[in-house]
Amino acid sequence: MAPRDRERYEAHQAELLDALRNPATPPDGFDATDLAAASDSLIRKRARQVAAGWPALAHALGDDYLRTFEQFARSTPPPALGEGLADGFAFASALPDLEPTDEVRAELLLARAIFKLRRCTATPRRGPYIAIARLRDPNRILVVTRVPTIGRYHAAIRLPGSRS
Amino acid sequence: MTDPSPAGDLGIGIGWRPELAQLIAADERLFVELIAENVNPRRLPVAVKQLLAQRRPIIPHGIRLSLGGAERPHRSRLDHLAAVAETVHAPFVSEHIAFSRAHGVEAGHVLPVPRTAEALEIISENVAAAQERLPVALALEHVAALVEWPDPEMSETRFISELLARTGALLLLDLSNLYANAHNHGFDPVASLSELPLDRIAYVHVGGGAMINGRYHDTHADPVLPGVLGLVEELYSLTSPSGILLERDANYPRNADTHRDLDAIEAAARSGNRRRGNGAT
Numbered sequence: 001m002a003p004r005d006r007e008r009y010e011a012h013q014a015e016l017l018d019a020l021r022n023p024a025t026p027p028d029g030f031d032a033t034d035l036a037a038a039s040d041s042l043i044r045k046r047a048r049q050v051a052a053g054w055p056a057l058a059h060a061l062g063d064d065y066l067r068t069f070e071q072f073a074r075s076t077p078p079p080a081l082g083e084g085l086a087d088g089f090a091f092a093s094a095l096p097d098l099e100p101t102d103e104v105r106a107e108l109l110l111a112r113a114i115f116k117l118r119r120c121t122a123t124p125r126r127g128p129y130i131a132i133a134r135l136r137d138p139n140r141i142l143v144v145t146r147v148p149t150i151g152r153y154h155a156a157i158r159l160p161g162s163r164s
Numbered sequence: 165m166t167d168p169s170p171a172g173d174l175g176i177g178i179g180w181r182p183e184l185a186q187l188i189a190a191d192e193r194l195f196v197e198l199i200a201e202n203v204n205p206r207r208l209p210v211a212v213k214q215l216l217a218q219r220r221p222i223i224p225h226g227i228r229l230s231l232g233g234a235e236r237p238h239r240s241r242l243d244h245l246a247a248v249a250e251t252v253h254a255p256f257v258s259e260h261i262a263f264s265r266a267h268g269v270e271a272g273h274v275l276p277v278p279r280t281a282e283a284l285e286i287i288s289e290n291v292a293a294a295q296e297r298l299p300v301a302l303a304l305e306h307v308a309a310l311v312e313w314p315d316p317e318m319s320e321t322r323f324i325s326e327l328l329a330r331t332g333a334l335l336l337l338d339l340s341n342l343y344a345n346a347h348n349h350g351f352d353p354v355a356s357l358s359e360l361p362l363d364r365i366a367y368v369h370v371g372g373g374a375m376i377n378g379r380y381h382d383t384h385a386d387p388v389l390p391g392v393l394g395l396v397e398e399l400y401s402l403t404s405p406s407g408i409l410l411e412r413d414a415n416y417p418r419n420a421d422t423h424r425d426l427d428a429i430e431a432a433a434r435s436g437n438r439r440r441g442n443g444a445t
Contacts (some may be wrong), residue, residue: 001286004405010234013266016275028313037379038310042273048385078272080265094264
């Protein structure tokens with residue numbers, strides 16, 4: 001098949017991908033109702049995957065989770081790697097008003113040990129990583145380390161001299 | 165001596181997921197399918213290594229080769245799938261007749277391809293490129309599609325049959341996907357079965373689904389519906405595939421409920437086998 005034919009074939013597929021995120025204007029010939037059903041189904045699937053990887057974040061957003069995630073997903077395609085974990089990282093980072101619970105802080109820090117995030121795109125981190133975050137409990141901090149080939153370690157540490 | 169499995173050599177299986185690892189370890193009759201993109205062949209999960217030590221069949225299942233896309237399959241993705249296949253001593257690997265990215269944008273899913281002569285040619289070239297780098301045979305799975313491309317030039321069964329004939333690939337027959345497309349786009353799934361090259365089946369998929377606003381959604385997060393089990397019986401009344409595998413990806417139920425799905429699939433296969441044995445198809 002000639003490269004030009006492949007380019008045309010890809011352009012049609014890209015059009016469908018756009019329409020599956022924003023089905024209001026279907027490409028020529030597509031059934032608008034079917035397209036909307038497919039779009040909703042794909043976004044629900046992404047939302048399920050993100051909630052599985054980010055249970056504290058989904059819980060913190062509560063009844064607003066699905067609506068908030070849908071807004072994000074309609075403007076941001078899913079990641080190439082990492083599925084729900086990477087998708088959730090981009091989602092969490094796109095929430096300007098998020099006041100994270102300690103559990104969400106832990107999820108964010110663990111994700112940062114796995115991925116680097118640039119312009120909503122998460123790519124796997126390669127080198128070693130260490131990060132510390134303050135928790136709402138002023139007596140404790142969260143420490144996450146990642147050492148290539150050994151793995152990840154995380155712990156909430158009580159600060160020396162703090163009151164129990 | 166136990167009865168031969170109604171599902172043939174591979175028997176009954178389930179897609180390996182961390183959430184199902186204990187159920188799979190405890191039920192030695194199950195063969196498994198491993199999502200290739202989710203594992204590192206040099207660092208397989210311990211539970212998968214145990215299955216390997218027990219010589220349980222493991223079939224790598226690719227989900228992001230995008231064989232139905234415009235780009236030829238990426239060499240690094242093919243090398244990864246090949247490495248997983250070699251590590252788990254796979255009898256074959258499987259992927260989808262679908263695209264999952266275009267212009268560098270990911271779909272996050274396996275999406276249907278247009279059923280045209282042009283698509284057939286592009287996908288045949290992509291499949292041939294994949295087969296060159298894979299150490300074992302490739303089985304191709306047709307997908308569930310809530311939305312169809314306009315102006316198809318052929319039926320889905322003809323498209324699949326033609327692709328398999330051109331490439332020599334095996335068929336991963338997904339009965340839930342067949343049920344979904346038949347229900348959502350109005351054709352007879354039982355008639356479709358006899359239009360497919362059943363002698364090329366590597367194994368069979370069955371997944372759970374749900375009816376939402378009159379459409380069947382192939383969720384892999386719900387129980388297997390009776391209509392899909394009916395197709396299992398119909399298929400086994402025509403042929404006896406090597407294996408049949410349950411896909412469950414979310415909303416993991418209690419083990420007893422998963423076993424209920426597995427038992428229902430086996431019972432439907434057995435019932436179909438009986439019909440075939442009696443010559444009443």
